[in-house]
Amino acid sequence: MNATSTTIAPVLDFLAHTLTTAETAFNKLPGSAVIQRYVKSSHQNDPGRTILELILFIFAIRTLLQSRTRAEKNFIKFSDKEIDELVDEWTPEPLGQSLTPQEQADLAAVPIITGPNGPKPKLVSTGKTAINLASFNFTGLSGHEEIKERAVETLRKYGLGSCGPPGFYGTLDVHMELERDIADFLGTEAAILYSQGFSTISSVIPAFCKRGDIIVADRGVNFSIQKGIQISRSTVRWFDHNDLKSLEEVLESVEKERKKRRGPLTRRFIVTEGIFEKDGAMVDLPKLIDIKFKHKYRLILDESISFGTVGRTGRGLTELYNVPASKVDMLVGSVANALNSCGGFCAGSQIVVNHQRINGLSFVFSASMPALLSVAGSEGINILRNTPSILASLQENIQAARAILDRVDCITIPSHPASPIIHLYVKNSKSSLHPSTATTIVPSNKPSNPTSILPKDAASWDWDVQAEEKILQDVVDEALAQGVLITKAKRLRGQEMVDPRPSIRLALTSALTKKETEKAIGVVKNALVKVLSKRR
Amino acid sequence: MALAKPASISFLKKRKSQTLSSPMPSAASYLSALSQADARARNHNNAGRSPTSTPALSLSSSITSSSEDTVLNEDDTIFDNSDGLALPARPPTSEQVFTTVHTEFGHCADQRYRLVSEHPSGTELPSHVDYDPPYYILLSTYVSYLILICLGHVRDFVGKRLNPSSYTHLIPKNGYAPLNSDFDSFYTRRLKTRLDECFSQPVTGVAGRTIVLLDRISPDYNHTQIFTGNRTRALNISSYNYLGFAQARGGCADAVEDSIRRYGISTCGTRLTGGSSDLHTISEALVANFVGMEDALISSMGFATNSTFIPALVGKGCLVISDELNHASIRFGVRLSGAHVRMFKHNDMKSLESLLREVISQGQPKHHRPWKKILVIVEGLYSMEGTLVNLPAVIELKKKYKFYLFVDEAHSIGALGPHGRGVADYFGINPRNIDMLMGTFTKSFGAAGGYIAGNKDLIDRLRVHGHSGAYAEAMTPAVLTQVVASMASIMGVAVPSMNPSSSTSTLRLTSATNSAPNNTACAIEEEYSHPGAAPPSSLPQWLTLPPALSSGIEGSNRLRRLAFNARYLHNGLNKLGFITYGHPASPIVPLLLFNPGKMNMFHRMMKDRQTPIVVVVVAYPATPLVTSRVRFCVSAAHTKEDVDTVLRACDEIGDVLDLKHGIKPSERWSVEQICERAVEVAEM
Structure with a gap:
């Protein structure tokens, strides 16, 4: 018994000593008196409150330490083995689907120019030069x-x-x-x-x-x-x-x-x-x-x-x-x-x-x-x-082109008369293109819904994207055969907010003379008429 | 070739004695002493050129083929060699012929200063040892930010009341909400403005080994910058010019000039609507060959390569797992794609694996359907950290978890690997194990734009469905030519084979070219066989490279110089006692500064030295708040002496600014020791 008390005594001494040093150290801290007073008074008033506060304190620490990502409601707990099985079972889709035959054909038809680009570039596919109404060379500065x-x-x-x-x-x-x-x-x-x-x-x-x-x-x-x-x-x-x-x-x-x-x-x-x-x-x-x-x-x-x-x-x-x-x-x-x-x-x-x-x-x-x-x-x-003559001749060419194109029956042109890019739509002929569209939609006077990008008349759009793309590509091919390079407007179908209507996009340039422009546009017109009349 | 008297040596000695003799008590006095000395030097130079230098002679000796119209002659103040930049520290001997301008691409003939950038096979990528700075550094860093933030708010509070006119753009006016919200712009106005001296410094000339700064001063605490009209040539350890192809002279520049005369400036339009040129086809085939993939697609901007092609790969119902430190362009692209995103801890394979297990087992949020596909996007080399992706481990995980792997090699392509083919080459991994390889031409190739490579089906898909093809302007011929020329000189061009029939149309690489006799350093034949030299048919017919480039000797020299410089600087800084991040093989070497105030000081002190050095300092938000850093980008254009210069500068400044908190003082070496035993240091 004596022996135990002698062994305990130094431990007790040590404990007492550490307590006092801790206390003095605590007292030395700035603001410690405030904490002390707060704890004391809160305890005297209501001992239960101390316990409550302690619980709150622990809870706060626990929340802070908890990882936040796992807190999802929908999380299902799996064992390691189950996860392994799920991993084995999972088969992903291929990273990218192959192109459809149509897309492949379109890609193959993309014009590639050998040597410098300009008003009359040489094409890789034909080995011949063509008049260029596809590339953006509005001011003719290419090759300046x-x-x-x-x-x-x-x-x-x-x-x-x-x-x-x-x-x-x-x-x-x-x-x-x-x-x-x-x-x-x-x-x-x-x-x-x-x-x-x-x-x-x-x-x-x-x-x-x-x-x-x-x-x-x-x-x-x-x-x-x-x-x-x-x-x-x-x-x-x-x-x-x-x-x-x-x-x-x-x-x-x-x-x-x-x-x-x-x-x-x-x-x-x-x-x-x-x-x-x-x-x-x-x-x-x-x-x-x-x-x-x-x-x-x-x-x-x-x-x-x-x-x-x-x-x-x-x-x-x-x-x-x-x-x-x-x-x-x-x-x-x-x-x-x-x-x-x-x-x-x-x-x-x-x-x-x-x-x-x-x-x-x-x-x-x-x-x-x-x-x-x-x-x-x-x-x-x-x-x-x-x-300034550059812009003058560009505008002259645009006017010359529009003078011809505006008289072509089978297309509609949404572009402004001064615009250097001219879009050509196939003119709507409801019966032939899209048999499924009914004519029941009556345009109302109500304004379009501003939260949606689709306009009010979107329901009445009756163009068949696939068919029109195909026809327009025929026009492009036909024009190229006659020595004029034009292109469809390329779109990212499926990624655009609204699927734009297929169109041919002509880009005029001041590098061609008015005569050359007229001739080239004449070719485009003939191609349009030839291909589109065949369709009817 | 006749050679100049080694005029530069006396300067070097002078500088050395100057810098060593005067112990500097404080940073401020150091700065003022420096600027005084600098002013003296400039006055002296303006009054009359230093008589000891014989620049004209030595310059012409160092350029074999050029005439007198180099950038060097432009400005007299730049031309003298008092900064030790215009002339090589070690004058060339009569056998050595350099074809580069020393200020663009340093002359370094010493074959000891070469290394091969290669991962030792069979070993694991060592995880980076992080040295934590002492607590007082961390504390003072936090306190500095705290003071800055408090001061900023006080100034805002007082300023808005006393001087409302300078706050007009932050408060609603005439019914317009402010363009810039008060809170959002706080960091920019109150913290970044103080550092503005370090950013957006306008320069001129080639961003090569040296760069010419347009000097500017700010009379009103960085609110406006005024150009003084003076120019300073500085050692450039900041540009992403890893292989030193930023050159105004030499084979690549000649090729570019030729292409401008042949092709003009632009190909006029987008790739799909009349802007495709035969040069595009040729370059894409060469790029695919270079990176070892089936096909490649080129985009005219590096940022846009990620931001316009990732949305064509993933979409709704797909998951992108992205490293937390991935570049902004990747985040931009992923956000556009509409795919779900999860992040894992930077380069932490355990974190990646546990995330993979979680997402595959849980499936999509809410309805728990399986993911359509999972794309893991990592970078080969991280531009702020200098860390390499642990590619072997990622490939292991890929086999098990069946995700697709997209590696952004913006910084690593050209800069890593024994053949410069990027991070896969570095680890000796067949690039075909990776689904998508993306990279840029801005960095190693001295060009612009980017590429994405993969199997043919996928790339064709991107040609049609990527945003760039339909809407973005095509890459210009000049840039394409720089890409082709620099890439071909890294690969080396195979000597034409016996049958000349295949020289025109076929661009695909045949395996026969692997055995090209002049192949530079093709030795490894494990599971990964490196594609070898470029077949001559893969270059435009009109393009002829000088023999040094087409043989691939120059290219391999550049690769080995870069590898040496990177390791030398990285290990040298460590040995001096600095805390650095990243892998020693990485040409990006971040040196930790911690305190925001030190960034300005470090930048200024480096720039105001006798040999001015320009550095990039980066801070929050590009890095975590406390780990502000200076980021060195070494280049093959630097000579060993240039790296010495940087090490000496860091050593001095590090003492003044209290930056050495890395290895224990007993393990450190003195800077002289390091410079003498450079080879040993680099191979550490």
Whole structure:
């Protein structure tokens, strides 16, 4: 007994000692007195409360430590063996389905050009030259000797790639020059350069539009805009394609909705195109600007097709309608299409541009454009600025083409008379194309549902996509046999928000003379008539 | 060839004695001393060029074929060699002939400084040893951020009341909501602005071994930047120029010039609507051959390669399993695709496996139907961490769990592997084990854009269903030519075989070319056989590369130089006591700084040295909050002496900024020791 007490004594001493040291250490901590007082008083008042608080404390720690992913309601617990069995059983679908015969044929029919592209390129498939109404060479700058010379000079000074994103030593002086050239040309405060035209607007939109913001967009916007809207996660309302009256209605209904919900003021954007890639329609810019100011929306305008192709010197819609470009908040355009280089830009105020330098995804996370392409863009602007005859002859060619095409019976043309791209639809002939469609749908006067991208008359669309694609491809083949290269408008069927109607897309160029254009369009007309009349 | 007097040596010595003799008590005094010295040097140079240098002669000796119009002659202040950049530290001997401009691609003839980038077969990828910094560093880092955030909020609060005019873009005005919300832009306004000096520095000329900065100053704490009109040449350890193909001279640039004259600037339009050129077909076949896949597709932008092709591979009902550190373009693409996404811990195979077991057994959320397919997306080499994917382990898992594998080789293609074929080559794995190989041309090939490679059916599908084919502009001929020329010089071009009939149309590689006699370094013949040299028919007929390139000697030299430089810098920094991340073979070497304030200092101190060095510093949100870092990207263009320069600079600055928290002081080596025993260090 004595022995046990002697062994316990030092342990007790030690315990007492540690307790006192712990207590002094605790007392030394700043704020310890407060805790002590709190615990004491709460315990004196109600001992049960101490236990309750202790339980709460433990519970809080447990919740904090618990992993959050497993907390799903639907989680089913399996044993390891069961999981192994499930893994063995699981057979995935193939990563990609093979192409259908139709798609394969389409892919095989894609024209490949040997040597330089231009108004009369040589094709790999035929080995012959053809008049080119397919490629985007609106201003005829492809193969321009001066640009080539400048590009070679640049190559010898800068090499090719910039080897870095703009943030990390990828910003070259020539990029800043092109940005300044674009801003000066359009008359905006600043501009920012992206290295691919297609990826420009799909980055511009999510840079500004966040969750909770409102986008009011045209139903006919191009694929890149659709993707930008999708990524932005904003609330989207759609207005009828190129119908500004419908736009106003939608804007009013949005405002009404906001007032009803008493929601906060969020950023609001109108997103549309200058000349629509989908069908060549042109927006009435002055009216659009009026509406935008009236309803206090910001305007994101995609001028990828119209920049460099309309207006006296190719400044685009703003020049055509004589509207200052500074009234468009974000003016997006392409350096690839009319300037025959590569890349895209967004012009606007200094704040708009600087914002994108940090928030434009494909600007920040992608290497900047090769120096020589940037210089080619600058040189292109220079040429447009000094040679208004380029735009004059482009417009003359467009008029000449339309004069012929407008008189062809078997097609309809949705494009604006000044649009450098001309879309050709097969004219509706209800009986022959799509026997299944009934004629029961009566167009109502009710406006389309703004939350859906499908317009109200979508139910009455009676074109047979497959059949029309096939017929149009026959037209393309026929035209090529006669020495004119044209193309269908290629679509990503199944991935587009609305399946666009199949069309042939002609791209006119100033590099051809009026006579050559007329001749080529004549060939297209004959091909159309020949193929489409056979169908009847 | 006649050679110049070794003028640079005296400079080197001078610099060495300068930097070693003066112990610096504090960072601030160090900085001011540096800038004073710098100013003195500049005044001196402007007044009259340093008499000891004989630049014209030595320059022409180092370029065999070029005339006088190099970038070097552009600006007098750049031309002198006081920064030690214009002339090689070690003057070439009379036997050595260099075809590159030293400022673009450094002259380094010493065969000791070469290594092969290869994973030792039969071993596991070592998991990275993380050195944790001392607690006071972590604590002070958190405190710095806390102070910054508090100060920012106080300034916002006061500023909005006293100086509302500078906050107009943040508050609703005339019925417009602010473009930039107050909260969202807080980090940019209050934290990043302080670091803006380190970002978006405009440059000019070639982003090669050196780069020319357009000097700028900010009079108002980085709100505006003003160009002074001066230029500074700096050692470039920041650009993704892994194989040093960013060159304005040499075989590749000549080929590009030729192609511009032949093809013009653009192919006018999208691939499917009249913008396809024979050059596209040729390049795609060559790329497929290079990466060892059946077919490949080229896109005109690297970011867009991921963001436009991933949505064509997966969609609703599919699952994408993505490494948590995957690049923004991958996330963008996955988000567009509408597929379900799960993430696993960075490069953690256990985490990946347990996630796979969970998702396959659970099936889709809510209704528990099985997933249509599972696509695992990893990167070959992670651009912020420098880590390599554990490819052998992923392939093992792939066999068991039947997922599809997508490897983003944006950084690893060209930069890794004994033949430069990327991460599969590095591990000696047949690339056909991987379903989709994606990569970019921006980095190793000095071009732009990207590719995606896989089996023919799949690639054809992407041609039609990928967004790029129908809507995005095609890649331009100049860029395509750079890709073809640089790729062919890495592969080497096989000597034409006896039957000349197959020289025109067939682009597919036949197995016969494997036995090409001039093959550079084709030795491994295990389960993975490397495709070998490029058949001559896979190049455009008009393209002729100089013998050094077409033989593949130059290419293999570049690969081995890069491998050496990467390992040397990585191990050297470790031996100095720094904390680095990533795999030693990776040309990306992140050095941990932790404190946000040190980023600015490090950047400035590197730039203000006698031999200015430009570095990339990265912080939150690109990295976790505490692990701010500086990221070096070594290149084959760097000489061993360049890496020495970087090591010396880091050594000095590391002492001043208290950055050495890696291995124990007793295990560290002095910087002199490291430079002397470079080969040993690299092979560690």
